[in-house]
Amino acid sequence: MEQSSRDDRLHRLLGGPHTTWLVERMRRRLELGKPLTGSVTLFSVSAEQRRAVELLLGRRPGGGASLSVSLDELDRTLRASRAAPDGLAAAVEQLAGPIRNRSAEAASVAAAWASAFRELDATVADRPELIEWRAWLDTTGVVRRLVADPSAARLVLDAVAGVVQRLPSTGVPLGRLAAEVCGDAHALDEGRPVATLALSAARAMTSDSSLGEALTGRREIWAAVGVHLDELSSTVLCLGLPGESRTPLGLTLAAMRAVGEPSVLTLRQLRRHDGPVLAPQGLVRLCENPVVVAAAAEELGAACPPLVCVNGRPSAAVWRLLDLLASGGARFAYHGDFDWGGVAIAAAVYERVRWEPWRFDAAAYESAAGSSPLSGTPLPTPWDPALQSAMVRRGVRIEEELAIDDLLRDLAR
Incomplete structure (x- = not known):
């Protein structure tokens, strides 16, 4: 009976509609883990609200447009x-119901997310090239947008960590990588959460290289870290590479060289080739654009020396062929577009297989004719640092097609 009487008294004093604001303020404080001390203030107070506080405290709470209530006094x-x-x-819990401890809830959620990232963080700790990428995950909140629950996110992030640990690869199919790391051959398919995050990590791995800003396509990004989407769509164009009679690839190259026709080799062919690909005198010329190979086939035919086209940003097949040539003792000479995209591609190839400039240095740039404006962000030219300065100073873009006559003369010699 006494408890019922106390409850009625509490509801009369503090449970009415004109003290709802006060109970709600105190409830929010408790949910945030704050003590019920100090004062709370209501602005634009009504006469009914002022009268309710007067009855609650047993005194007039003061005049003015606002109303302040001392929580310490109210407690007493x-x-x-x-x-x-x-x-x-x-009293607040009795009137408003059980109080959520939002501070503790937030701490629990934060701990769950920290646990979800634990394996990935351990992996990134040994990969300085991924430090900024890891910060980007937090800044953008991309993980929480992809997977809202931290328990589910942990499974995704553990899979991403496993993929990162396998990169860069020397050449692995995407489906096989997904199956071996994630237990699901489709886990790295476009649009899947693991694929989205792993692809962003793969792109970050190239950001310290010359290809960083140039890589935009999914296929290109995976190829840059040694992963290919399939073995047949990744190809490389070449002309004049010598063959031999021991292997299918050798027979293909020998036949095409004999008739002076370009070869389009698939990654499947190159991955199944056992042994290096040899080149006479050890020199292989590299160009950026297929038009150079087409012109060489037309003008020189079977007399054309070894020529490989990287065809823009190198595919997995290009990288594989260059590795096979390098293992056979080949030396390389490179030509490409005199623009910052061309410089990025050339520098990526330079990182993989060192080459000497083939009319692709500062002297060649200064003497080449061209009038198209050069745009984009300047990039280093490690094979000839003077080239970067010359391109910045002159500000002219020169496409490889403009140098075809000179390139053909070099090949003819």
Whole structure:
């Protein structure tokens, strides 16, 4: 009976519609883990709200457009009146229902997310090229947009960590990588959460190289870290590479060289080739654009020396062929477009297989005719640092097609 009487008294004093604002303020404080001390203020107070506080405290709370209530005084009043002998916090819970500890909830969620990232963080700790990428995940909130629940996110992030640990690869099919790391051959298919995050990590791995800003396509990004989407769509164009009679690839190259026709080799052919690909005198010329190979086939035919086209940003097949040539003792000479995209491609190839410039240095640039404006962000030219300065100073873009006559003369010699 006494408990019922106390409950009625508490509801009369603090449970009416004109003290709802006060109970709600105190409830929010408790949910945030803050003590019920100090004062709370209501602006634009009504006469009914002021009268309710007057009845609650047993005194006039003062005039003016605002109303301040001392929570310490309110606690003492409720205890003394026996309306809330256990204090203000118990009174608020009785009126507003169980109090959520939002601070503890937030800490628990934060701990769950930290646990979800634990394996990935351990992996990134040994990969300085991924430090900025890891920060990017937090800044953008991309993981939480892809997977809202931290328990589910942990499975995704553990899979991403496993993929990162396998990169860069020397050449692995995407489906096989997914199957071996994730237990699902389709886990790295476009649009899957693991694929989205792993692809962004793969792109970050190239950001310290010259290809960083140039890589935009999914196929190109995976190829840059040694992963190919399939073995047949990745190809490389070449002309004049010598063959031999021991292997299918050797027979193909020998036949095409004999008739002076370009060869389009698939990654499948190159991956199944056992042994290096040899070149006479050890020199293989590299160009950026297929038009150079077409012109060489037309003008020189079977007399054309070894020529390989990287065809823009190198595919997995290009990288594989260059590795096979390098293992056979080949030396390389390179020509490409005199623009910053061309420089990025050339520098990526230079990182993989060192080459000497083939009319692709500062002297060749200064003497070449051209009038198209050069745009984009300047990039280093490690094979000839003077080239970067010359391109910045002159500001002219020169496409490889403009140098075809000179390139053909070199090949004819």
